[in-house]
Amino acid sequence: MPAERLLLLGVNHKNTPVEVREKIALSAGYDEPLTALKDVKGLKEYYLLSTCNRVEFLLVEQPGMNVESAIIEFLFGKDVKEDDARNYLYILEGQEAVKHLFMVAASLDSMIVGETQILGQLKVAYRHASKLGCTGPLLNKLLHKSFSVAKRVRTETLIGSSAVSISFAAVQLAKKIFGNLQGKNVLLIGAGEMAELAAEHLVGQGVGSVVVANRTLARALTLAQRFNGKAVSMDELVAQLENVDIIISSTGATDIILYKEDVKSVMRSRRNKPLFFIDIAVPRDLDPQLNEIENVYLYDIDDLSSVVEMNRAGRDKEAVTATRIVDEESLKFERYYQGLAVKPTILELRRKVEAIGAQELAKTIGKLSGLSEHDRKHLEKMISAINTKVLHNPLMYLKADSCMGRDNRDKKVATIRELFGLGE
Amino acid sequence: MEELNYLLYISVLGVTTVAMAAYLVFFISQNKAVRKVARAILVSSGVLQTLYIVSRYMLTGHTPITSQHETVIFFAWATTWAYLSFRWRYTVKNFGTFVAILIFCLVFISSLAHRDVTVLVPALQSAWLPIHAGVSLVAYGFLSLAFCGGLMYLLLERELKAKKFGFFFERLPSLEALDQLNSHCITAGFVFLTLGIVTGSVWARQAWGTYWQWDPKETWSLITWFLYLVQIHQRLTVGWRGKRAAVMAVVGFLSVLFTLWGVTYFLGGVHSYAG
Structure with missing residues (x-):
């Protein structure tokens, strides 16, 4: 069972000529396209940013689905062939997408690096998406993080203070x-x-x-x-x-x-x-x-x-520091995101095993008679001891650090879920 | 004593040079840690200068402001402490670098003059010596700060007018700050200068029997005093400021230097002791 995918699709001033961007730009505001997107199957969470220099989709895909084509069609319309559209588009996944979002928020991807408008635009876009219930726990967390990254870049570098204008x-x-x-x-x-x-x-x-x-x-x-x-x-x-x-x-x-x-x-x-x-x-x-x-x-x-x-020259140095901050923060987020996948699995696993124990205990107690309070306690203790011992190895397996530096947590989660029949 | 005195002098020379070098490094790199170090070195230079003057006092038995060497060292000392006292009250970005260079120049010039201990001529054997000469040199200290501020003003003003932003643009404080500095230093310097002239005049009455005898040094002091007076007066009445005030600060200081050296070497007169 593959985990959900975090995807970012977009066009901006760097990759896409203005003639194409003009057509894509969402001139009618956010509410209409956001509502229209509710019909796209496989979208778990999403948000949409549209400025004069970029249109970007950030979305979480439901496991096992692929929404790329649907989104591309949504962006470019039916008239443009998907292959042509892909030439203009950048599609980023997972940590790359996180990093890109942080770069945009910190105004490092802007045409005028360091300008302050973009963060406001990002916040407006997010407000619309969350109001319509399009974002979920992951995007909420991610977008809030992007705001704080932008703030950190602004306070720790001089990039904002010498915005070129x-x-x-x-x-x-x-x-x-x-x-x-x-x-x-x-x-x-x-x-x-x-x-x-x-x-x-x-x-x-x-x-x-x-x-x-x-x-x-x-x-x-x-x-x-x-x-x-x-x-x-x-x-x-x-x-x-x-x-x-x-x-x-x-x-x-x-x-x-x-x-x-x-x-x-x-x-x-x-x-x-x-x-x-x-x-x-x-x-x-x-x-x-x-x-x-x-x-x-x-x-x-x-x-x-x-x-x-003159300001522009000084700013290049600052951009290096700013990019380092973005890298650092996107790595932190990735770690959090990874943990997110393991933790719910652990919880689910524990809940399932404990539920089985409790169920069987209730059945058994119903059939037995003349059990003293003392005996009952011992039975309960036994069940909980069995649970703990059965869970010990699978939990250790899940929590263990990556093996030889390779990150295989996704795989481990999938294995455990399959073995114990979780999520069914 | 003489050995200690010499040792102190060598360390003044060394430490001041290092202070100037540190300030230059800071000026170029704008690294704040370097500034801290530079400032500490300058303070030690100030302390060493004080110790040197004290030891010189003990060595000669009178206030050491009589020979050329002593006068210039005292000048450097006054500039250093005028700056440090100023710095303590408020900061002007990168002012220290310019002052450190000036202090170094003074200390260096003092090393060119002979360090022999001279016997005091009878006219100078008076309690007025430390008062008159000391106060005058403290005035010079403040006026030399105004000179540095004026120089910085002119450098920045030139870049702002020409719209060519070079090395100094980023490194200098605002014109307003420099103009303020200029005004404060000149006011302080002027007060001391006035005191110096008045005490000198009183002393002259005692030593030579007349308050004023148009000796070249006296005349030039008066010219300098008028230069600063005009400046202060014009600032208060019609608002002379900015470039004109900066130029005046530089011109005034040149007049100070001429009074100190030019008069002695070119004009002579009864006042020419230091030599």
Whole structure:
């Protein structure tokens, strides 16, 4: 009797071109496909992850079943031949699957290694699957473990702290200039997405207040509300420069909106406190000559990209450490998983033998008469002694360490189950 | 005594060199364990310098700040302890490396001057000697820290402005921290410098009969003092900071060095004892 199989099937940005991924991506949310999968025979536990870069199935197969073809058909539809589909797909089993899941959770398999979104996506996917009752004890354990592995990687390596992104680079530079960002004020010019993201990072670092300036005041107001800040019109721009420290500009304007003279005039009333300008607009919003003013630092999108490049180099080292952590944890899980197979067998075996003893004892006592309490106790003792002695060798056999380093626990479990007729 | 004195000097030289080497290793590797070792070695260097100055005091019978050698060693001692006292209050990333290099330079320069014990000229036989010279050199200690901070500021500022992130970018603290350091050290140094000039003036009244006689050393001290005064004043009134303040810290320190050596060698005057 073969044990259940842990399988992972998936496509990601590495193996599969975007045209294929587009077709597979589950755009309608999780609930529909998860429910549809309930019809697939042989699926014991499963969960599904879909992001813009990957679609992955993690499943536990019922013993003796093979669900690969069914899942492939589910993913690619009937139009794609299975052989073609297999070219795009990776299918991992057992420990390999565990390791892959941990790599994904720890953001080591991401397109942007170290980005933090993936863990959130994983948690959402898991929540859906567990809500619909698709996961069982093994996947519950495994997914929770993957969250803690991700956390361990994040705390023990620097991989997360130097996530390669423009907004991270902006925060890093701001820290080099201001040291502590607490109490520093941010001005967003234009309400673009990139600016919003960068502002979010800065707020995460504890900046004081956020001011939003936008051509349409309504949009500025909505964004300002998000950060508990205030909205101003574009005419107030120069006046605002007196109170803010970090300026992120991303308007769609075709011309320069802030000139060197504008900023220079403000520096005196600012008492020369540094100003950090980030211009992520293309074409640029800010006069490149701003950078020539003392205590003013101007970075455009290309300058930030070079900081991003610098971070990338340092991160490779961290990835090695992170991968080691993942290896370690997947090995630990494998050991746990193995034990899981032996332990229920031991329990079942013990229960079966004890049940036989108790049954026969009851039968015998029914037929005997005039048995004293003392005699009864002795009979019971005898039965339990026989049970223990009969079980001794099979249990030792099950619990014994692998022989000559070869792991044959699965086989041993199968043998015992067959001999004692367990699970029937 | 003379042997012990010599032995102490050799160990100061050795230990300071090792301290600087350890700080350099830390600066390059950024290994925290190395920093701990480097710091411990620097503290031992500070202790040895103290012992050396004490033994020199016992050897010469007066406060050892009269010859060129003694002055520079005292300068190194002041810098070391100014740094350690500072470090004790708050840390500035990798500041120690720059200071250790400076301390090493001073100790090394002291080894170039002769170590002979000179007989004190009558004018210097006064209780004012340790006060005036000691306070002045402690001022120099703090001002030399400001110099290191200014140098670090300029290095980092250059990389930030040019957007070329090299060796120093990762290893230096924030501009803000360096500017703060600069301001603190200059303020402390300025207070001691003022005290040094005032005590010197009082002593001059006793020794030469006049508070101020425009001797080159006096003049240059005053120039230095004004350089720092302007800087502090401008910071308080119009917010001079950052690059300008860093440049001023470097210029001020060059003026300090000129007052200490330049005046003696190029200008002479009644103040030129150390030589």
